Amino acid sequence: MYHHLPVGAYTSQDWFDREQRLIFSRTWRFAGLVEDIEGPGHYISVQAGLNNLFIVMGRDHRLRAFHNICRHRGTQLIRAVGKTQKALTCPYHDWTYDLEGNLISVPDETSEFPDGVDKSCLGLKPASVDVWRGMMFVHPDPDAPTLAEWFGEVDPLLGPHKPEELVEYAEGRNSYEIKANWKIVVENYIDVYHLSHLHSNTLHMYDHAKAEYGWKGPHYHFWEPPSAEYAKDHEANLPMPRTIPEPHVGAWVPMLFPGIGIGASEESWNLFIITPLAPDLTRIENRTKLANVSDWAFQKQQWKSWGFWKDFGGAKYRGDDATGEDDPMASGDFTTEDIYACEQQQKSLKSPYLEIGPASVGESPITQHQKAVLAFMQDD
Structure with missing residues (x-):
């Protein structure tokens, strides 16, 4: 006999959920081809296990990856693929981030947050992005090993x-x-x-x-x-x-x-x-x-x-x-x-x-x- 996995590994919701957490949330995920992001402001999102991540090209033409989560209430910021001119705005309360992930605008900040909002610590949570053979990959961990190390x-x-x-x-x-x-x-x-x-x-x-x-x-x-x-x-x-x-x-x-x-x-x-x-x-x-x-x-x-x-x-x-x-x-x-x-x-x-x-x-x-x-x- 050669099978190392129980039948439940192919049928169980519990096993499936654990795979999402232990495998797909901890490995590199293909996100797209480099030509899918043509210029500054272009972005693409992908599900990596339990994490929805997105890649965006900044004004410096650098690719960055972030968790697709607004730092206010956790609403997903963007849809699957698209283009923005200068910033990323949450559809819920219009909190706005620049293409580098920094929080730059909070509507009605003075009246709604009388004690102020420290924007410097509320930027988007970073993830990892790397390019290999013309393919873009993302990883939920901002300190993930490089693709060169992963593929070895x-x-x-x-x-x-x-x-x-x-x-x-x-x-x-x-x-x-x-x-x-x-x-x-x-x-x-x-x-x-x-x-x-x-x-x-x-x-x-x-x-x-x-x-x-x-x-x-x-x-x-x-x-x-x-x-x-x-x-x-x-x-x-x-x-x-x-x-x-x-x-x-x-x-x-x-x-x-x-x-x-x-x-x-x-x-x-x-x-x-x-x-x-x-x-x-x-x-x-x-x-x-x-x-x-x-x-x-x-x-x-x-x-x-x-x-x-x-x-x-x-x-x-x-x-x-x-x-x-x-x-x-x-x-x-x-x-x-x-x-x-x-x-x-x-x-x-x-x-x-x-x-x-x-x-x-x-x-x-x-x-x-x-x-x-x-x-x-x-x-x-």
Whole structure:
């Protein structure tokens, strides 16, 4: 037996609440891409466990992070994303802060607060913000270790991509919900064994038997080469222009703890952001970046590879419509297959007859992730 977590870790509200406090409130949280904040006054907020945080660019073009809490009555100051000209004003009583987090205005101060208000000690509570590979992260702790320290030795194993030099593919940005615990979603993501089975007709362009994977701290790294058929005339077979220089080939699919997946290949770079919503509900946000090339170069590569993918790619690439079959396994889409598998597994957790069997070698990453979860949960 390999399972290190009880069933309650996937179903219990109490366990879920403890995870929010002990894991997601104590680790770095992806907030957005650097281009999401274009100039002074632009801001973006994100939930990090029990904490709603926001990043704002100051007049000095410096990024700062704060807890999204007014120091008067605790009202959240801002919405998810937006822009302000010079200041941040609480909607409740109009207490106002500058872009550096200092309290600068209290309405009716003389009449409402006859003893005065010491604004110098009522600035917004700071959090940490750091940028890594063109991605912004926040941490509730203003003295958190840097991202370089957090990711540590896993960094060089995440692929040669430079996402800050790529451009976002707007149509590739989406979000959806999976009716399963966030750990089931992570475990599916890092399960090497299932690649050759659940995705036998959708991810067969890579040689799963030659996958290389492991752990650095709580972070999982993964790389696998293209299959022999895909590798023949590989440059012509790429569906889109290269995002990395030759001779780099393959798929890099790490999972950064606790739930930041990256799916990168020769021709694309993708983010897979996991947000737990409830013990049995998880939201996924996808963002995709491609090579910064002309429309003509993009179309030329697609035309060049069309014949290969028409024959090799399956129903999805041929344009076959399988939606009428109402069968996720006939969708020709590996994401649909994964969602189906995760939700079916979550349903089984309710059965008193559930008993987890032995783990394959390719499922060993699941064991390591569960150990990482336990390490945080026991540090209470």
